[in-house]
Amino acid sequence: MPVKKFIVGNFDDEAVLFPAVKKVRKAGYKIHDVYTPFPIHGLDSALGLRDTSLHTAGFIYGITGTATAVGFITWALTTDWPIVFGGKPFFSLPAWIPITFELTVLFAAVGMVLTFCYLCQLAPFVKKDHFNPRSTDDTFVLAVECTAKTNESEVRIFLENAGAKDVTVMNKETEWWLGRYDKDDSKLIKKEEQIS
Amino acid sequence: MTLREQFVIPKRYNTLSIALMLLGLVSIIVLYITTHGSAGTVEEKNASDARFWASLLQNSVYFLLVTNAVMFFICATTLAWGGWQLSFRRVSEAISTCVPVIGVICGAVLLAICFSNNHSIYHWTDTEHVKHDPILTYKAGFLNKGFFATWTIITIAGWSVLGWKIRQLSRSTDDGALNVAEGKKYMWNNTVWAAVFITLFALTVMSSIPWLWLMSINAHWYSTMYSWYTFASSFVAGISLIVLFVVFLKNNNYLELTNNEHLHDLGKFMFAFSIFWTYLWFSQFMLIWYANIPEETIYFKPRVVGAYSGLYWLMFIINFLAPLLILMTRDSKRRYSTITFMSLLIIFGHWLDFYQMVFPGPSESRVPSLLFDFGIALGFVGLIMFVTARSLSKVPLMAKNHPFFKESVIHHT
Numbered sequence: 001m002p003v004k005k006f007i008v009g010n011f012d013d014e015a016v017l018f019p020a021v022k023k024v025r026k027a028g029y030k031i032h033d034v035y036t037p038f039p040i041h042g043l044d045s046a047l048g049l050r051d052t053s054l055h056t057a058g059f060i061y062g063i064t065g066t067a068t069a070v071g072f073i074t075w076a077l078t079t080d081w082p083i084v085f086g087g088k089p090f091f092s093l094p095a096w097i098p099i100t101f102e103l104t105v106l107f108a109a110v111g112m113v114l115t116f117c118y119l120c121q122l123a124p125f126v127k128k129d130h131f132n133p134r135s136t137d138d139t140f141v142l143a144v145e146c147t148a149k150t151n152e153s154e155v156r157i158f159l160e161n162a163g164a165k166d167v168t169v170m171n172k173e174t175e176w177w178l179g180r181y182d183k184d185d186s187k188l189i190k191k192e193e194q195i196s
Numbered sequence: 197m198t199l200r201e202q203f204v205i206p207k208r209y210n211t212l213s214i215a216l217m218l219l220g221l222v223s224i225i226v227l228y229i230t231t232h233g234s235a236g237t238v239e240e241k242n243a244s245d246a247r248f249w250a251s252l253l254q255n256s257v258y259f260l261l262v263t264n265a266v267m268f269f270i271c272a273t274t275l276a277w278g279g280w281q282l283s284f285r286r287v288s289e290a291i292s293t294c295v296p297v298i299g300v301i302c303g304a305v306l307l308a309i310c311f312s313n314n315h316s317i318y319h320w321t322d323t324e325h326v327k328h329d330p331i332l333t334y335k336a337g338f339l340n341k342g343f344f345a346t347w348t349i350i351t352i353a354g355w356s357v358l359g360w361k362i363r364q365l366s367r368s369t370d371d372g373a374l375n376v377a378e379g380k381k382y383m384w385n386n387t388v389w390a391a392v393f394i395t396l397f398a399l400t401v402m403s404s405i406p407w408l409w410l411m412s413i414n415a416h417w418y419s420t421m422y423s424w425y426t427f428a429s430s431f432v433a434g435i436s437l438i439v440l441f442v443v444f445l446k447n448n449n450y451l452e453l454t455n456n457e458h459l460h461d462l463g464k465f466m467f468a469f470s471i472f473w474t475y476l477w478f479s480q481f482m483l484i485w486y487a488n489i490p491e492e493t494i495y496f497k498p499r500v501v502g503a504y505s506g507l508y509w510l511m512f513i514i515n516f517l518a519p520l521l522i523l524m525t526r527d528s529k530r531r532y533s534t535i536t537f538m539s540l541l542i543i544f545g546h547w548l549d550f551y552q553m554v555f556p557g558p559s560e561s562r563v564p565s566l567l568f569d570f571g572i573a574l575g576f577v578g579l580i581m582f583v584t585a586r587s588l589s590k591v592p593l594m595a596k597n598h599p600f601f602k603e604s605v606i607h608h609t
Contacts, residue, residue, distance in 0.1 A: 041608040051526075059524070086486070094482045 009164030016163035035135035065107025213581035220575010246316030246558035256302035265434030267292035271390035279600030290587040299352035369597040379599040413557035421480035428473035436539035463529030470519035514545030
């Protein structure tokens with residue numbers, strides 16, 4: 001699992017963060033991500049992130065649910081075990097619509113939650129490094145990823161000029177891992193020593 | 197950025213609306229002549245006469261309910277303190293000025309049908325017949341000419357007066373900016389009057405009015421879903437009407453502060469309430485289909501399997517499948533072309549919906565030619581275009597002193 005070097009700017013105002021994001025992108029630095037305590041409208045487009053395809057996935061799950069329900073009920077009630085209910089024909093679609101609807105919703109909902117968790121790498125015991133714990137409380141954290149060509153002090157000054165309250169350089173694990181923060185710290189420190 | 201606050205009616209628009217109104221008038225006259233010229237037995241004459249009045253009934257009720265649903269949209273969003281709709285609120289207000297105009301036409305048509313000697317549309321107006329009909333005798337406390345006329349007049353007058361009051365409140369802010377105390381007082385007034393309108397709306401469109409005007413065509417039959425179903429129909433069409441006017445104004449470089457975000461939310465309303473309409477449509481159908489009681493299934497016989505089945509399923513495709521599949525994506529709600537197309541389709545689809553509510557009553561075994569009815573519908577469209585543009589041009593296009601106006605400007609879906 002790779003450990004990379006980041007220059008992390010800490011902003012305390014949303015109004016400063018937006019122009020800063022634009023400036024950093026314009027200057028050509030690679031923004032790893034921005035961490036905020038709450039969702040900010042328009043930040044995704046300012047960061048240049050593409051629209052999520054989660055809803056396409058949801059549509060496919062829903063269609064799957066519809067097909068499963070209609071397919072299974074049709075097979076069960078017309079072929080496998082036909083029973084007369086209230087004098088209706090074996091194939092009586094109106095009676096199946098509620099179940100079809102429920103299964104569509106169930107498939108779409110469960111499928112989308114699982115896909116969302118997969119995309120965000122959320123699961124029990126899965127851990128990810130965070131740059132600044134205050135991004136879960138009251139500050140906005142912008143992490144610039146360093147490449148071989150990046151001049152650290154230049155980026156540091158750039159972020160400070162853009163309005164960052166404090167700027168730090170950090171080595172962070174970008175992937176997720178299973179385990180606990182307190183026990184895995186030592187591994188991380190070893191890796192950091194390897195790259196620096 | 198300078199805002200164009202005053203709408204000037206384009207010449208071609210005016211010509212078009214007047215031409216459509218004339219077309220509607222011609223359709224009415226031609227339909228009257230074709231349905232009243234021929235000789236025949238009294239019953240044939242009555243059926244032919246009923247076909248004429250049913251067409252007027254369907255069109256005037258539909259367009260009255262649609263324009264009134266726009267006022268409901270204003271009041272519902274006001275009660276929910278929704279600020280997002282303010283950048284185009286004057287458009288909704290202008291559409292709702294059609295309510296008194298179409299209300300007069302609709303009221304006249306309804307009273308004419310109610311008090312005529314031809315009982316082919318409203319069987320319960322035949323007092324001799326009601327005496328021998330235990331079901332109608334039982335319902336006579338509600339279904340009688342006196343109550344029908346009184347309640348119709350009260351309803352239309354109530355909608356018009358309360359709508360006028362709410363528009364008046366909105367215009368009262370045009371003179372100057374409000375301070376905090378005035379703003380609070382203004383919001384309070386707005387909320388109270390919107391609540392009064394919604395109360396009347398609940399007592400009329402959401403309950404008694406569809407029973408009286410439409411469900412009583414099949415006087416023996418009843419459904420508790422009916423009023424909600426009618427309301428859902430008119431509400432979707434009302435939102436579509438707002439979308440059409442917003443897109444029209446945007447294309448003529450008005451409404452600078454209304455953008456794709458607002459259109460997207462209106463599109464969501466169209467999408468959601470199309471599905472809501474289907475939910476009610478299906479609930480009404482399924483319970484009756486399941487129970488299979490003859491006096492209830494009689495309603496669906498001409499519609500689902502009889503002469504009207506083609507129309508019925510066409511309407512289902514237009515009103516459910518098309519909005520579901522086409523309006524599902526984000527882009528289609530934000531693109532002018534798709535949202536305009538869907539608005540037109542939905543307004544037409546719910547017009548068909550009202551058609552199949554009204555016509556199987558007076559003409560059960562044969563679908564009348566839709567040509568004249570469509571012509572009359574275009575007449576009403578022209579009337580709505582004409583009245584709405586007139587009202588739009590009289591007041592500033594944006595209620596820019598409303599306390600929530602900024603919320604609408606920075607609105608983001």
